[in-house]
Amino acid sequence: METSIASSSSSSPLRFSHNPTNSRPTLNPTPRLSPSGRQSAVATRLRAISPSPTPPPPAPTEAFGFDALKDTFSVDVAAAEARPLDVPLAAPFTIASSRLEAVSNVAVRVELSSGAVGWGEAPVLPSVTAEDQPAALAAVGRVCALLAAAPSAPLGAVLRDVADALPGHAFASARAGVEMAVIDAVANSIRIPLWRLFGGASNSVTTDITIPIVTPNEAAQLAAKYRGQGFQTLKLKVGKNLNSDMEVLKAIRLVHPDCSFILDANEGYTSKQAIEVLDRLNEMGVTPVLFEQPVHRDDWQGLRDVSVAAMERYRVAVAADESCRSLLDAQKIIHGNLAHVINIKLAKMGVLGALEVIDAARKAGIALMIGGMVETRIAMGFAGHLAAGLGCFSFIDLDTPLLLSEDPVYGGYEASGPLYKFTNARGHGGFLHLDNNNGWK
Known part of the structure; x- marks a missing residue:
């Protein structure tokens, strides 16, 4: 199923059919920051109103846990x-800050000397990530070449080298893709699923589903479809036109x-407009979670x-997404x-960066999405394996x-409607089709 590949990047895109311990040099080291925080009673209430099932307490740390393996x-x-990963969307995806018609990401494949293979993905969304696809492809390809040429080293040292070669938010998405592939390869090598590597709290998650900025009629059609599929939490993209947003909400109800x-404005409102949205929703008898x-x-x-205002007037939690990139x-x-919830996205801060933020938020009693x-x-x-394994996400x-x-x-x-079950035996279990014409060579 897998084939050996050269250790250099290529510009040939992936096209898909349906269905299916030596010393190591460091590159431009950057200082590490220690998380700190405070306790808050808000997080307890947020977990109580979470649209996702309350996760079980984290399992005891196991000997093969991620920290130990580092x-x-x-x-x-x-x-x-690394290769381009191009997949069309079923319909245009419009949010307050951008419009997409296709995924133009970067796929990453890492093979260890043992033969274990790991897969990662560097997502590209120019309104959020600093990289576009060519920049991400070049960055990932450069680090892939460094990884293949480097001597063996502990996992922690390898990941630090990746972070040093792809520092900060400017390379966060590329860094995330490489980190995913390396960690997945390690999990495949030791034959355990990622959810166990990250703590073993659960082997499933329940997701919401997003309705982009569309007309009220289109929103109603999507909501009816998702209701039939069992989705109980709808994430509604808003922020371009306040009056239109209200009409869409009425149609969905x-x-x-x-x-x-869940309302997601993607930076689209002023503070005055955002509070007005909550006031008008309250008049409609709607309280977002x-x-x-x-x-x-x-x-x-x-x-x-x-x-x-959201908490004092309506007991509505506010999440920081684009505002939290490090x-x-x-x-x-x-x-x-400044907010009640922090939204973790691997493409904003990388895998290790995300784990640092998760740790800081948990110590401070801040709820997580x-x-x-x-x-x-x-x-x-x-991301699903990480969330299931840690068991600490309210959304x-x-x-x-x-x-x-x-x-x-x-x-x-x-996937069964909103429920994702991680039943694979090792890693995250996913891989990309090796197309004889345009796939991996």
């Missing part, structure tokens, strides 16, 4: 490669009156104003009481593979 598992990369709402990124990412005062951002949100860009089941599977938003016109991923998790 010191004990020696990684020897035999080959690594007619066909799915018992659903829970979450209001995500209501204002511009750099409008810290506006974020705080909306958070205070541990420093998370610490600012925590110390300034996990989401994604527009990705296939490679990236969503990795799960991992639905974008359901919005694609075709599924290029073989294996991986099993």
